[in-house]
Amino acid sequence: MGRTRWLNAEEKRAWNAFIGTYELLNRRLDQQLKQDSGISHLQYVILARLSAAPDHELRMTELACAVSNSKSGLTYQIGQLERAGLVRRRACESDPRAVYAVLTDEGMALLEQAAPGHVALVRELLIDVLTPDQLTALADGLGEVNRRMLTDRDPGCSD
Amino acid sequence: MGRTRWLNAEEKRAWNAFIGTYELLNRRLDQQLKQDSGISHLQYVILARLSAAPDHELRMTELACAVSNSKSGLTYQIGQLERAGLVRRRACESDPRAVYAVLTDEGMALLEQAAPGHVALVRELLIDVLTPDQLTALADGLGEVNRRMLTDRDPGCSD
DNA sequence: GGCGTCTCGTTCAAATTTGAACTGTGATGC
DNA sequence: GCATCACAGTTCAAATTTGAACGAGACGCC
Numbered sequence: 001m002g003r004t005r006w007l008n009a010e011e012k013r014a015w016n017a018f019i020g021t022y023e024l025l026n027r028r029l030d031q032q033l034k035q036d037s038g039i040s041h042l043q044y045v046i047l048a049r050l051s052a053a054p055d056h057e058l059r060m061t062e063l064a065c066a067v068s069n070s071k072s073g074l075t076y077q078i079g080q081l082e083r084a085g086l087v088r089r090r091a092c093e094s095d096p097r098a099v100y101a102v103l104t105d106e107g108m109a110l111l112e113q114a115a116p117g118h119v120a121l122v123r124e125l126l127i128d129v130l131t132p133d134q135l136t137a138l139a140d141g142l143g144e145v146n147r148r149m150l151t152d153r154d155p156g157c158s159d
Numbered sequence: 160m161g162r163t164r165w166l167n168a169e170e171k172r173a174w175n176a177f178i179g180t181y182e183l184l185n186r187r188l189d190q191q192l193k194q195d196s197g198i199s200h201l202q203y204v205i206l207a208r209l210s211a212a213p214d215h216e217l218r219m220t221e222l223a224c225a226v227s228n229s230k231s232g233l234t235y236q237i238g239q240l241e242r243a244g245l246v247r248r249r250a251c252e253s254d255p256r257a258v259y260a261v262l263t264d265e266g267m268a269l270l271e272q273a274a275p276g277h278v279a280l281v282r283e284l285l286i287d288v289l290t291p292d293q294l295t296a297l298a299d300g301l302g303e304v305n306r307r308m309l310t311d312r313d314p315g316c317s318d
Numbered sequence: 319g320g321c322g323t324c325t326c327g328t329t330c331a332a333a334t335t336t337g338a339a340c341t342g343t344g345a346t347g348c
Numbered sequence: 349g350c351a352t353c354a355c356a357g358t359t360c361a362a363a364t365t366t367g368a369a370c371g372a373g374a375c376g377c378c
Contacts, residue, residue: 004274004275004278004279005278005279005282006278007278007281007282007286010294010295010298011286011294013298013302014286014289014294014295014297014298014301015281015285015286017297017298017300017301017302017304017305018181018285018297018301019181019204019227020227020301020305021301021304021305021308022177022178022181023226023227023228024227024305024308024309025304025308027227028308040334042334045178059356060356060357060358061355061356061357067182068179068182068183068186069182069335070335070336070337071356071357071358072335072336072337072338072357072358072359072360073334073335073336074357075357075358075359076334076335077334080333080334095343095344095356096342096343096344096356097342097343097344097355097356097357098355098356098357099356099357099358115163116163119163119164119165119166120163120164122166122174123164123166125304125307125308126174126177126304127166127170127173127174129300129303129304129307130173130300130303130304131300133296134296134297134299134300135169135170135173135300136169136173137292137293137296137297137300138173138176138177138293138296138297138300138301139169139172139173139176140293141176141288141289141290141293141294141296141297142173142176142177142179142180142297143172143176144288144289145176145180145184145284145285145288145289146176146179146180146183148284148288149180149183149184149187149284150183159336159337159338199364201364218326219326219327219328220325220326220327228365229365229366229367230326230327230328231327231328231329231330231365231366231367231368232364232365232366233327234327234328234329235363235364235365236364239363239364254325254326254373254374255326255372255373255374256325256326256327256372256373256374257325257326257327258326258327258328318366318367318368
């Protein structure tokens with residue numbers, strides 16, 4: 001292994017922007033969602049994934065992968081969402097080890113109530129700030145980065 | 160307020176890629192740093208910021224902003240780093256309320272030891288996956304997003 | 319000087335995340 | 349049949365993060 005290829009100015013700029021933007025953005029989205037709908041950003045993402053799945057349900061592990069969360073972390077969050085009546089658990093008939101998380105009608109209703117404000121903020125802070133070219137570059141570039149990390153080694157749901 | 164402008168396919172693709180990439184990437188970097196150098200990614204970023212500052216020191220609040228962290232969160236992390244001997248606190252002579260976090264020689268040494276592996280992974284997972292155009296678009300686009308969020312309302316160090 | 323307001327950093331309890339065990343069950347090879 | 353390994357989800361303690369409240373000072377204004 002040769003000497004380290006340090007990041008040049010352009011690369012550093014991209015890297016810092018990437019890290020910083022996510023942290024700030026996530027914080028804002030979290031605050032807005034908590035204030036408006038009483039759920040965290042992570043919980044919103046979980047509900048959204050479920051709403052997009054066939055029959056509004058997904059196995060715990062699939063869901064953990066889909067939201068890039070650890071298994072135990074998901075167990076905790078589904079517990080919270082279940083207590084709030086937004087999700088329920090369902091045993092799988094074919095494999096007794098498996099558990100489905102199912103979006104309830106209340107969960108769907110909350111999601112529909114929360115979505116407009118959430119999307120508006122995502123637009124305001126990120127999407128509408130980018131030029132169409134930048135948007136495409138971001139989707140293509142980070143899409144590829146994502147794909148490689150998922151293929152690469154572990155399945156994203158680390159634990 | 161009119162009807163919600165939902166995200167179109169392209170926008171959704173960009174948004175999902177952005178969220179997913181960060182989560183996955185952060186997890187990987189965290190694991191590598193913990194394994195190789197015994198510090199978290201956040202701690203690495205803190206040390207790196209300090210190393211880039213004049214005299215290797217920064218006020219607590221400035222540092223909190225710089226790493227997009229809450230004030231109380233930074234107090235905790237600096238506590239950890241101080242216990243590990245990587246950082247020390249220094250009172251400010253002009254304003255008794257203020258505290259400087261100062262990078263120690265040990266901290267600098269650890270940073271230099273950790274940096275090559277860290278940078279290599281950042282390259283492998285993100286930077287080198289992007290085309291030069293995508294890299295520029297990311298730096299420009301997210302840079303602008305960042306700038307607006309910092310100007311916009313609160314100073315990023317929310318708490 | 320005295321008063322109200324803001325800032326700096328810390329503290330505290332509660333919420334959340336992490337990673338390593340652990341339980342119970344498939345799947346596979348012999 | 350029966351070891352053995354892999355897998356799904358949970359549990360648990362420890363680490364971390366959050367947000368509100370606090371103490372001590374600055375700072376401006378009268």
